[in-house]
Amino acid sequence: MSLLDAMPTPRIRWKGRHPNVVLVSLSLIMLVAFWAFDVVSMAPNRIVSGTGYGALEAFGWPGTLLATLLLVTIGVVAWQPSHRHYRALIVAVVLLMVLMPVGLIASSYLLIDPELPQARLGLGAAYWVVLFVLLLCLIEIRLRLNLTRFWPTLLLCGVALVWWLCAALWLDSLALVQEYNARNQLFLTAIGQHLRLVGIAVSSSVVLGLLLAMLMRRYARLQKGAFAVLNFLQTIPSLALFGLLLAPLAWLASNVPFLAQLGVSGIGTTPALIALIAYSLLPMVRNTYTALEEVSPDTLEAAKGMGMRAGQRFWQVRLPLALPVLLEGVRITTVQAIGLTAVAALIGAGGLGTFIFQGLGQAAMDMVLLGALPILALALVVDASLGALAEALRPGGAQ
Amino acid sequence: MSNALGAVQARKQAPQWRWPLVWVMLLVVSVVGMPAAEPLFHWIEPDARQVVYDRADFYVLLGRHLLVVGIAAIVTIVVGVLAGIAVTRQRGSDFLPLVGQLASLGQTFPPVAVLALAVPVLGFGTLPIIVALMLYGLLPIVRNTLAGLQGVEGDIKTAAHAMGMTPTQILRQVELPLAAPVILAGIRTSVTINIATAALGATVGASNLGDPIIAGIVNGNMAYVLQGALTIALLALAVDSLFELLQRKLHSRLSAP
Structure with a gap:
């Protein structure tokens, strides 16, 4: 006492x-x-x-x-x-x-x-x-x-x-x-666009983040530089990053016909996706890196002692043990991407942000609510469900 | 002897000031010299008639941006730290679980949605963006204040109590100094995020450094976007490096013998 x-x-x-x-x-x-x-x-x-x-x-x-x-x-x-x-x-x-x-x-x-x-x-x-x-x-x-x-x-x-x-x-x-x-069809399309943008951005940043984190573990010099670049990207306001991508992509689309055929253009989905992925990488890489590094060396030593090969040790020991922290990164990234996608509506990427900015333009506050409330609900639902998943995957299961 | 030591210390401290100084200088140069860089922006945007945003001077926009972020920061720091202190006292400990949950939940509210919900209540202008920034910036500070105060070891508090310190003295002379680095880290996160988020205020009629960006997106003028983005990024980097300096000072003071 x-x-x-x-x-x-x-x-x-x-x-x-x-x-x-x-x-x-x-x-x-x-x-x-x-x-x-x-x-x-x-x-x-x-x-x-x-x-x-x-x-x-x-x-x-x-x-x-x-x-x-x-x-x-x-x-x-x-x-x-x-x-x-x-x-x-x-x-x-x-x-x-x-x-x-x-x-x-x-x-x-x-x-x-x-x-x-x-x-x-x-x-x-x-x-x-x-x-x-x-x-x-x-x-x-x-x-x-x-x-x-x-x-x-x-x-x-x-x-x-x-x-x-x-x-x-x-x-x-x-x-x-x-x-x-008055716009139920539009609303459903907007939700679909929003979810698609968030889904593509998060899934590609998961893959890229995992690759980058594994490269960082191998080449220590890469680690400092990559984190510096990613940190810098986060300080650029989302609004500006979306805007800055307009010009180079429009130039690419008009000068490289092949890219234009692929759907690259200055306005719309492509710049939005690039900016979303750029923003998603920092929380993703940081959490993936920490997750992989934090696995206790004793456990890995034990796995080595049991005769596991390097690949086996990674896939069967390190990754499963790192999964809860990794999922925490996915949760943060997804919630952040849901909010940022709303801003992407300003450059014509569609999604629920369209209603917010149209409503603000027309001073129609109920329309603003129609955009903002589902975004809020979406963020809360994703946060709760991914949080619950991470809890369930923690070694020893949910408490 | 003491002179030599002082010289060594001065040499060690010099690089600490370098980055904040560099960023602040760059910020000042970019704000004052933006019109002088007109040829450069002409090269970026050859077709546009106007290449330097001129509806307001950049230092005015910077001032408004700083004002909005500053007001929000002062309010959030005062409210957040006080709330964190209140719920870690015995009298307010009933509220601790709820406030802790709320602090982690608050991060899930997207700033755009908060801004959009503030406009119907507060109307257009500067007020909704200040409120949105306050709501969004409050939670990192509350979370870190809680983490910092709870991280102080019970033994240290017991020792302070045994020395005859009153609870107020324990808070001011033991707990707050020990929690200060963590609290400062929370303030740094909150302010840096808010500098970038404040640019969104331009969409609801608050004039600040987001204005050139919005005008550039609407008119398809990349030079405007570049000017706004550059200034905000420099501002964020300058403030961030100043906070880093502050954290180092605090660290060296705490770890001094």
Whole structure:
């Protein structure tokens, strides 16, 4: 026992029980946001900015009361947390998330004038704050219950399904849904382009990164130079790198017909891919190199003692042991590439960034959301799933 | 004797200043002398009538860029370090797991998406880019502050406590100095990333060094893109090398007998 343990612990105590201060304060934040901010906004058409409505006007008395009760419940249950109470809290949080689109349906009946077919409903600040804080609550409960990532992810998938159903069936007046309906074909193409760009960039940087890392292990002089170049590449802003590739590639395409036939041009996919790969290489090579170097020499010595050849040692011992750290590099690279591909829309590479920049150009904020929200969701999903994969592949398996 | 030692030290320290000086000089030269390089840019872009971006002077753009990054950096450093300190105290330790998770989760938010989400709330202009930079830059600092403070060995803290230090004294005289290199590394990452990311502000109407790049992409004028990219890269390299210098100084102070 150290001296610090003997010091008095200044914690908030209440009747001998030990409240979860985090969840209580999160619940207070949600209550304040729910009552103080606009819950929804209603605009008569696409260009006019909407007028905000509070909870009472948007949901009526019953809806407001139900939401407030649920929010208060989270705070009250968190005062004396036990294993069972945490499970009840999960139920309350998921119930609130499921009720969110239902509330929107209610407010679309209460607020939207059926005479105005162009009228649209926007999400207010309170909606975003409550949604974000609910996710924080879920993370906090997961940490307290020591759950793996699997169950919360499954729950969130269920919630997303409910949202999707509500949006498709009953929420025609929601601005986001209207923007989607106006260009659903374009939206699907954009997602496809986005995924394809990220996929090609990441898979080629995995291959190149592995090759480069293996070369670096062999030729030590290469290591310093390569890292210096890659570090330098990362300091050039993505915007500039995309722009700088326009001129040389356009020149190549006009002067070398063979390359033009291959699809090389100054604008579009080729410069975007080159820039994406250039950016992806640094995190990829760094992690691959560290992963391969960090394998314990004792293990390799043991493999040698067992009579394994160099190739066997690499493929059967070094690579499998390096895999979790290597996957960590793939995760960082992919998440970064998803964000950078959005910028690539500026040079005509397509993808979800198109909606962001078109929306910014037309001052149509719902269109910006249509581009930004899927990018965010994509990044979070990739992060969670690759993180879970790396956890499962760690020697000894998932804990 | 002491003179000789001082001379040796001075000779050792001279190269430390070299790279920051080189980059800062290059940055100043490129900002001031951009119009003088017109023939060079004519050679790159022979067809264009205008080859040097002239809607605003480069030092004005550089100043705005630095202002945006600087404001965001000051706010993130203050908030991030304070948050990191708060959750590692006993009083705030309940928040530690959540803040730790949030700090690693925050890296997954792409800056473009954060910027795009900030515009509907804050409108066009400089404010959304500052907010996006703050959100994006906050997490490396929080993460490194947590790592630095948690990396201080418990025995050292116990020793300090046994010497009669109050918790505030332990924090200021033991924990923070020992965690400083890690915290500084986090600040360096955050600021360097933000210098490059700030260029995106030009797409939402914030005028800074991203302006020439956007104008160049829109008009197909490579000279503009080159000028913007060159200045931002030099700025990033200059600031990065200054941070490296600071880290070395800190290191030599900490490891001094």
